[in-house]
Structure formats: structure tokens, C-alpha cells
Amino acid sequence: MSSRRYDGVVLGGGPAGVATALALVEQGARILIVEGSHYEAARIGETLSPALAGPLRRLRLRETFEATGPLASFGIRSAWGSGHLRDRSYVFDPRGMGWHVDRRRLDAALAATAEARGAVVWRGQRCAFSHRSAGRWSLTLTDGVTTHEVFADVVVDATGRRASFARRRSNGRVIHDRLVAIVACLAGPHFRSQDAGPALVEAVEEGWWYSSAVPGDRLVLALMTDADLHPRAAISDLSYWTHQLGHRVSCWPTPPACWAAMAPVGSRSATRRPRMTLCRVMVCSVP
Numbered sequence: 001m002s003s004r005r006y007d008g009v010v011l012g013g014g015p016a017g018v019a020t021a022l023a024l025v026e027q028g029a030r031i032l033i034v035e036g037s038h039y040e041a042a043r044i045g046e047t048l049s050p051a052l053a054g055p056l057r058r059l060r061l062r063e064t065f066e067a068t069g070p071l072a073s074f075g076i077r078s079a080w081g082s083g084h085l086r087d088r089s090y091v092f093d094p095r096g097m098g099w100h101v102d103r104r105r106l107d108a109a110l111a112a113t114a115e116a117r118g119a120v121v122w123r124g125q126r127c128a129f130s131h132r133s134a135g136r137w138s139l140t141l142t143d144g145v146t147t148h149e150v151f152a153d154v155v156v157d158a159t160g161r162r163a164s165f166a167r168r169r170s171n172g173r174v175i176h177d178r179l180v181a182i183v184a185c186l187a188g189p190h191f192r193s194q195d196a197g198p199a200l201v202e203a204v205e206e207g208w209w210y211s212s213a214v215p216g217d218r219l220v221l222a223l224m225t226d227a228d229l230h231p232r233a234a235i236s237d238l239s240y241w242t243h244q245l246g247h248r249v250s251c252w253p254t255p256p257a258c259w260a261a262m263a264p265v266g267s268r269s270a271t272r273r274p275r276m277t278l279c280r281v282m283v284c285s286v287p
């Protein structure tokens with residue numbers, strides 16, 4: 001087992017972790033980012049508001065951001081409390097427009113930029129054990145095969161809603177609600193990126209639907225709802241989800257009839273030419 005010393009270890013290489021690492025590296029700190037994944041899987045969180053302009057400028061990340069091919073977003077369209085759609089345009093926002101991004105690609109590019117600027121990035125690693133003595137942290141990191149011990153003055157938990165480090169060191173979370181998001185990423189000729197409209201939000205009785213274009217001719221569709229309103233097993237069942245979609249959504253630009261052609265990737269449609277494919281359904285809970 002090898003051991004190394006850093007000023008700070010940032011657990012989690014998402015936007016928060018990388019932004020923290022970049023700010024610390026700029027101050028001359030030796031920083032290790034420990035990211036659990038290899039940025040291989042799709043990620044959610046794809047609509048970014050004009051408020052992003054400030055952090056991008058301060059952290060000198062505009063070039064990195066633009067290289068990931070974001071789509072401009074000129075506003076949000078929503079039906080909230082009534083069946084009427086309202087537009088909130090970014091045209092008069094002094095910070096500029098918003099964006100639709102491929103989060104997997106963006107997060108990976110941000111980590112690579114942090115690496116290029118002097119942070120050390122370990123991908124596919126997690127913290128298996130930690131303890132603090134004499135004012136210094138000792139962390140045992142592992143990829144499941146090998147382990148390394150690292151020492152640091154500061155540990156930042158940026159593992160997102162998992163809060164994996166902080167949870168081990170506290171009495172747990174305060175839970176106010178059991179919101180779940182049932183998310184699907186759809187691909188197909190309906191979703192040509194150059195036709196991308198605004199993100200759509202539509203309130204329904206059990207929560208709200210959200211849709212947004214993402215680069216690569218894809219569309220993210222999500223139902224945000226309370227976990228206790230749906231049978232547990234049904235939440236990850238595609239047919240249950242498409243049933244909800246077919247009966248609830250009234251505002252989407254694509255006619256509801258075409259949802260019937262949706263099929264999981266890998267399955268064959270009757271015509272062998274599916275009009276759209278469902279590339280991934282992810283279920284995640286939002287504490």
C-alpha cells in the first residue's frame with residue numbers, strides 16, 4: 001500500500017468537487033480529487049441557468065464548457081397551476097442565455113481541466129476508511145483491487161446527494177420529503193438538437209413532468225413525484241412509466257401517440273424502424 005500527502009482531498013469529481021479543487025489549486029494547494037466513477041454512465045442535471053456564466057468566468061472554464069457542445073437555451077416554458085403554458089425568456093437576462101448540456105461529458109471535461117491545471121484526479125476510487133489524528137486526515141482509498149493511503153489537512157465531501165463521507169461521520173440526514181425522479185433519456189429523429197426548444201415543466205396532480213433537449217439529438221423526460229404515491233416496484237418499470245406519460249402529459253410538442261413506439265434499446269420493434277428509442281431509465285431518490 002503506497003501513501004501520499006496532500007493539502008486537501010476532494011471526494012467526488014462532480015461540478016462542486018471540481019470547482020472546489022480548481023479554486024484551491026489556484027491558491028497553490030496540492031489537491032487530490034477522488035472520483036468514484038470513470039464518467040462512463042449517463043448523468044442527470046442537464047438544464048443550466050444563465051447564472052452559470054459567473055462561475056464559468058471566475059474559474060476560467062468557458063472554453064472547457066463550450067468544447068462539450070452545449071445547446072443554447074432561451075428560456076423555460078411551464079404550465080404550473082393551470083393548463084396554460086407560460087414562457088420565461090432569458091432574452092432580457094443580463095447574464096445571457098441558459099444551456100442544455102450532456103452532463104456526463106461536461107463532468108468528465110471539468111475533471112480533465114482540473115487535472116491539466118495541477119490537481120491530481122483518481123477515477124474509479126472510493127474512500128474505504130478514514131480517521132483523523134493530530135489534526136490530519138488519513139484516508140484509505142480503493143478501486144476494489146488495490147488500496148492507497150493518503151494524508152490531508154482537509155477533506156471536502158462533494159459526493160453529491162450520497163454524502164458518503166459526511167454521513168459516516170454524522171447522525172444521518174434530516175429528511176423532509178421522499179421525492180423521486182423517474183428519468184428517461186430518449187433518442188431518435190424527433191429530437192434533432194438544432195430544433196431544441198426551451199425546457200418544459202408541467203405540474204400534474206402527483207408532481208411535475210420535465211423535459212429538456214440534450215446534445216446528440218436526445219431528450220430527457222422526467223416525472224418528479226412522491227415515492228409513496230407509486231408502488232415501489234412500478235417506479236423502475238418501463239410500462240408503468242409510459243402509461244403515466246401517455247395519460248398525463250398535455251404540453252409536449254411531440255404528439256402523445258408516438259410514445260407508443262418507445263422501446264428499450266436492444267429490443268426490436270415490430271417495424272424494425274422504431275420512431276424513437278428509450279436509451280436509459282434511471283431511478284433516483286432526492287432526499
Ligand SMILES: Cc1cc2nc3c(=O)[nH]c(=O)nc-3n(C[C@H](O)[C@H](O)[C@H](O)COP(=O)(O)OP(=O)(O)OC[C@H]3O[C@@H](n4cnc5c(N)ncnc54)[C@H](O)[C@@H]3O)c2cc1C
Nearest residue numbers: 012013014015016017034035036045046047159160164181
Ligand atoms: C432528478 C434530478 C434532476 C436535476 N436536474 C437539474 C437540472 O436540470 N439543472 C441543474 O442545474 N441541476 C439539476 N439537478 C441538480 C444537480 O444534479 C445537482 O445540483 C448537481 O449535480 C450537484 O453537483 P455536485 O457536484 O454537488 O454533485 P454530483 O453532480 O452528484 O456529483 C457527485 C460526484 O461524486 C461522485 N461520487 C459519488 N459517491 C462517491 C464516492 N463514495 N466516492 C467518490 N466519488 C463519489 C459521483 O460519481 C459524482 O461524480 C437535478 C437533480 C436531480 C436529482
